[in-house]
Amino acid sequence: MNETAPLRARAEIDLAALRANVRSLRAHAPSAAVMAVVKSDAYGHGAVPCARAAREAGAGWLGTATPEEALALREAGLPGRILCWLWTPGGPWAQAVEADLDVSVSGMWALREVVEAARAVGVPARVQLKADTGLGRNGCGPADWPELVAAALRAEAEGLITVTGLWSHLACADEPGHPSIRPQLTLFREMVAYAEERGARPEVRHIANSPATLTLPESHFDLVRTGIAVYGISPSPEIGTPADFGLRPVMTLSASIALVKHVEGGHGISYGHHYVTPGATTLGLIPVGYADGIPRHASGTGPVLVGGKLRTVAGRIAMDQFVVDLGGDEPAVGEEAVLFGPGDRGEPTAEDWARAAGTIAYEIVTRIGTRVPRVHVKVNNELSG
Structure with missing residues (x-):
């Protein structure tokens, strides 16, 4: 595309700014790996170019919502760890397993489907178990967690899956000091401990999104999932501008x-x-x-x-x-x-x-x-x- 062509409209995407944002986010969470979330076409910025730039800047993981988004990254030649978390019954589990994606499981139906896919293709699936610690969306609640963990560990023992992660999502991290934050972190630690006491050995445990990455160091664990901050937008405009957080809009x-x-x-x-x-x-x-x-x-x-x-x-x-x-x-x-x-x-x-x-x-x-x-x-x- 001719950069100077007289276009009706254009969205110029500054990949240098994106790389600088990723480096800044790495500095905010020096003890954790950084996931650059590129769902929804990288929040409208263009998934493949942004994913490449994020990798260049040291993002160890990429994240998408849908498996189709993750598969498109693989088809474009993006290597390394990619997590996708929004599944519905009958999804492309086999393709995801063959593409070496990390897939999120929040309930028994999903675990059954990914195990069946792994058995069919003859390759162990990389599975991350998601806990609902209080957001009330996706994720397995505390009452059902023992059943899901036990079934996942049985499948792992059979060589059908590898439990690569345990994770959750904060509801109000963009409101520092919100009364829901502490209970969620406490419950997450308890649910992680339960799984690990029964034999889970995850590569990563993660709960921090962009605002938690910037304002809540105790939430960083092994990995932080940075979405909107990668693109230089403050996730908590009430407490800081992009510049306050070392970010630049892309x-x-x-x-x-x-x-x-x-x-x-x-x-x-x-x-x-x-x-x-x-x-x-x-x-x-x-x-x-x-x-x-x-x-x-x-x-x-x-x-x-x-x-x-x-x-x-x-x-x-x-x-x-x-x-x-x-x-x-x-x-x-x-x-x-x-x-x-x-x-x-x-x-x-x-x-x-x-x-x-x-x-x-x-x-x-x-x-x-x-x-x-x-x-x-x-x-x-x-x-x-």
Whole structure:
């Protein structure tokens, strides 16, 4: 892709920043290995290039939600440990075993299916047992843990699986001091101890996500699972900016201005006329909309940098476009409008858009759609392959 081509829109992905973020996260957890979570196409940043960059920076593990995401990494030639954890009955267990993936098991049905797959392909499966210590989503609860551990150890004794990990997930790590954190850590230690007392010898025990990695050293154990922090977004904006945590946002989202025109006062803008020009002005048409992942909830509030000045979305964000009131300025058609980036040039950040839309920055970057090309840039602004 020609880096200077006049694109309707582009999401530039700074792989140098991503590598620096991984190195920073390694420094935050010096006694643990680092997993770079690249689920959901690396939170919208492009899974394969980001996974490669994370590996280059020393991430010992990669993590995905679905097995299909993990298999795609293997097909792209990504080596090393990859954990995938969101399974449904009938999933591609055999392919995962053959691809040497670590698979997560939260219940007896999943253990049965992975054991059957391992028996069929003749290769032991790498299995990590997930405990529900209080998040209330996936994971095996304390009452069912003895049955799952016993069955997993029987399968291991038969040479069908290797129990490579014991893990869980914190519910409120982004709120340091939340009363749920201590009980979850205590229960995790107890459930790990139970499994190990009965013969489990996991390679890794892990519970820390991005916020816990940054703020809760006692949660680091053998491995930390870093997702949003890898991409330079603060997982706890109330207590620290990316810079406070030694991180830099990786994605810059921009679009080319498609039209600039003069209108009189009293001119209604976009569907429903929720914005009416207060006087004669100029309007700029930004050719991205909610089909590209721009949140409609940010209608009338979303910030954009145009011509060196911060503007605000005027009226409703439509499927493919929105308007900004330029206040009489006349930037050239084709000039760049920056929706968000690191903030170096005064542009908004993903966190600014999250506040405007009443959501979190995770959603802002992850929802950017496939119509927006990802342009992966290495050091010295060289394009990534």
